[in-house]
Amino acid sequence: MHKRNLTEKILETLLFRSRWLLAPFYFGLVLALVLLLAAFMAELMYSIPHLLRPPTPDTEAVILAVLSLIDLSLVGNLVVIVIFSGYENFVSKIDTENAEDRPSWMGTLDFSGLKMKLIGSIVAISAISLLRAFMDLTDGEGVVDETKMYWMLILHLTFVGSGLMFAIMDYIGNRAEKPKEN
Secondary structure: OOOOOHHHHHHHHHHHHHHHHHHHHHHHHHHHHHHHHHHHHHHHHHHHHHHOOOOOOOHHHHHHHHHHHHHHHHHHHHHHHHHHHHHHHHOOOOOOOOOOOOOOOOOOOOHHHHHHHHHHHHHHHHHHHHHHHHHHHOOOOOOOOHHHHHHHHHHHHHHHHHHHHHHHHHHHHHHHHOOOOO
């Protein structure tokens, strides 16, 4: 057995306790969530009167407004996932005293699962932005910025490809960790 000296004990204790330096980051993300809520409410309050103008609401405008709200909601969900799983994985377990509304993934989402949820959310957000851009093409009022559309599509496909690569790496890594049965 390895006998630890005083310097090693102090260093290891300091390193272990330094994880608490991450707590302000997660508090900052809570404040970012408040900002997202403000942006969501502002978008909703702006959209309602503009979409209900007589004679009838413009269907495409309603869809674009809803896509914007979904986009903000997905980003908010992503922030909550990062806050909870990051805090629980790297700082300390959250004691919810067996609350019945505790999300089922809390405490079970490891770094690999967090990475997959993160890339999945990014792909969904990118897809919504791309859909919104394509719908803007149909309004018939402006010049299509082909370069911008091209790069948005390339970026989206890059996110999709990255997600697939992460999934394949996780699959290979999980298979390598399992003991082989004879």
